[in-house]
Amino acid sequence: EQLFHPEEGDFEVRIKKGGRFHHYTFDHHPCDVVGWDGYLYPWIFNIRDFEPITGRIHQPPPVHQTFRGHNYVVCSFCPRKFDYHPESIPAPYNHSNVDSDEMIYYVEGDFMSRKGIGYADITLHPGGIPHGPQPGKAEASIGVEETDEYAVMIDTFHPMYVTEEAMRLDDPSYPFSWLED
Template sequence: MSHKPWINLPIREGKHSRQAHCDLPDNTYERELGREGFYGPVSHMHHQHPPTGWVSFEGPLSPHAFDLNQLPSTVDSPWGAPVILKNAETNIRLWTIAKSMSHLVRNSDGDELLFLHEGQGDFYCDYGHFPIVEGDYIVIPRGTAWRIDTASSLKLLMIENRNGSYRFPDKGFAGYNAFYDPATLDHPRINSTFKQQQDENTWEIHIKRLDAITKLTYPFNPLDAVGWHGTNTVVRLNWRDIRPLISHRYHLPPSVHTTFVGQGFVVCTFCPRPIESDPNALKVPFFHNNDDYDEVIFYHKGNFFSRDHIDVGMVTFHPCGFPHGPHPKALKKSQENPATFTDEVAVMIDTRHPLTVTEAAHTVEVKEYVHSWKSPEGATS
């Protein structure tokens, strides 16, 4: 018995394609109207003009782009890094650390997901040690004490899961090992490197609870475990171990790239992959509204094939209900001279409840982003 609350009743009306994202009627632009973040009921409109072909924009439902490279965020503590976007279920930060942390931290508000955008170092926590490198995700369960040692500057995207634990996505008929095999997840080790950092010096743990900081001082290093067993631990995944689901005849929705599931949001990873080769299949993300979720994308590296004037280290934010899709030059290129491969790496966060843009984000906002779709019929940028 299905427990889905919606009625699935496919209807065809007027001039339409036989399937979504393929064989579009001549001189039309497809727009997807979907529910529940690509998992629910969905319809596909065929328009005579680009759904993003506005000539003016007024009101609060505006797309945003932020250049996080301009943030003055070099601080010793992750809790000192500026929050960029937030709601009751998540805080999204960019944290730059210039040197090894001088204290431990513990989040008692939720799980933490770190994505290492730049640099390398060593991660120490209650459970042990592992090295970290650019492109690593580090999932830190609530209540874990941790710190990072580094000989150079690091930049980390931080995604807090305030009301639940991070979970695997439902991989459905693709199977347990699809997208990324859980066997690729690494856990901290009680190795010689971990044991060597254990000492009898004074250490502090900074505990965040209800966004206030409490400092505990110990006359020894609290990371003094000699062993452990159980199922609750830190894990690490690098984007290079992700093998994205692809189809040469159909542009798959972002949901197939779901990497972790939080409470009220999902985290997806866009990795290098072949572009659809079927001549009648869409080769860039389709126009859509995403009518139940806010959409955030952090651009890590590569050439972002559906975007124009977006660079590494930037973030875009498309609020729920805002129609968006490929920028005009990207759409035109995909139709006239499509690429065969995309080398982009990006992290997407889709939230079920609305996000608030903070003052810190407004200070690095790219004001002209809202106008970046303006062009006659999607011909030029």
Template sequence: MKNWISFPHVQGVASRQAHCDLPEGSYEREIGKEGFFGPTTHMYHRHPPTSWSDFQGDLRPRAFDTNNLAVNADSPWGATTILSNAHCCIRFWELTLAMPELARNADGDELLFVHEGSGVLFCDYGRLAYRDGDYILLPRGTMWRLEPAADTKLLMVEASNSSFRLPDKGLLGGHSLFDPAMLAIPEMDQAFIAQQTEAPWRVQVKRLNTVSQISFPFNPLDALGWKGDLSVVSINWRDIRPVMSHRYHLPPSAHTSFVSDRFVVTTFCPRPIESDPGALNVPFYHSNDDYEEVIFYHRGEFFSRDNIHPGMITYHPYGFTHGPHPGAFAKGQTRARETTDEVAVMIDARDALDVASGAEGIEWRGYVASWGGMNADKV
């Protein structure tokens, strides 16, 4: 347990309840430790905390459009790296034809999110169909390959030298968000048995980001059966039931889907918007102090962003305040919407991320000016 210096006090004008009944003409900003899990203070400002007039340096918020990637690779190790650190690697991969070789990640668990497409995964554990919106969790060391039935685009998130686990759901109970019984596993069906030929196969193994090849005179996906509690699993965002409160805007941590040692993966799904007249119904302004925030936009209109479309990735390094765009904030004030219309994947990383060279060519450099206080020509 961390013995935080905790001393709740109030100075000046403040709301009695965070994210609700803000003082007239004020804008709330949350300052906290450990993401949304540690001690927190709420500031009430005269101006939106994101109304900067200039922003110089590498700290700036950044956005990337994966729709502009022209790379089609037959191996996941040819995917474009967007962001990475020692504990997490975020790639984007497009695959149109069946993988000619098996893949194996010796560096950590791999989480695939299917942005577009459908098809079949073959792996040590059997055969698993996939479609758009699926998460596919591949334990470290799993041999696998994809056979697309339609052009497939995937977000890849590696837990480098680590594993993915389910979050502690606390008071909500273990069946909230999604019941673990919803997790699908591969089947050792006739289609899986039929691909166990004596034709030669190669496995591309990634270790320390270097690829080695292992050749077999047969298909090494030749298991007859298995038993245990470690397996490839999948779940679709359509099977996630987000928690919400009509009187209080819940932080992103309430929507966590998977956790690793130094980052978490969160899923934003369509849900009712807060209806209480005093409750904020857009994300509150908050300071990035302990976590770097990455969001991949899968479909719909993200209710806290302007001019962001599916296939884009936003990146907010720690060290500055961010929050809803002006247009999104204004829509929230009118309470015109009753539900959100969005699906997005968020990665909150505890350690600083590096922008890969492959991402710089697809960057929207005017993103830092999109909060309205800057001249876009400066960027």
């Protein structure tokens, strides 16, 4: 997939500051940069530098934890060998995050537990809502030896609220992707 964005035109960037949205328009894609003079974060960590932990059976989400704050964790899903016990099922199990909302940004690769997910997609599973592999994905994972995916997950320990701006990007068919075809 293309990592750079050579397209030209009007690209609106909206920044929320002080409870208000501020609108900026660029004549190029805002992610198409060669360098950056300064930064807006205290440090940099490239997801490709994360070394995943693997095991004979499916590992729990904390093995993917990269950072922790007082009210959230950030996890990195990277290319790795899948579970290697002869009877293991590599796909994650169905679960409900009772105490956290789960947002995943799909950077690139093939996400074996999901269909209909692609480059730069974002999913949000609010706390308490059951989710996991879509129908047939757990069975399809049996015998698969490795994954080639990059995704960043944020689990928040307080509810996330979706803005009106984000709701315009909602895929109303996503919840139905768990139904059998």
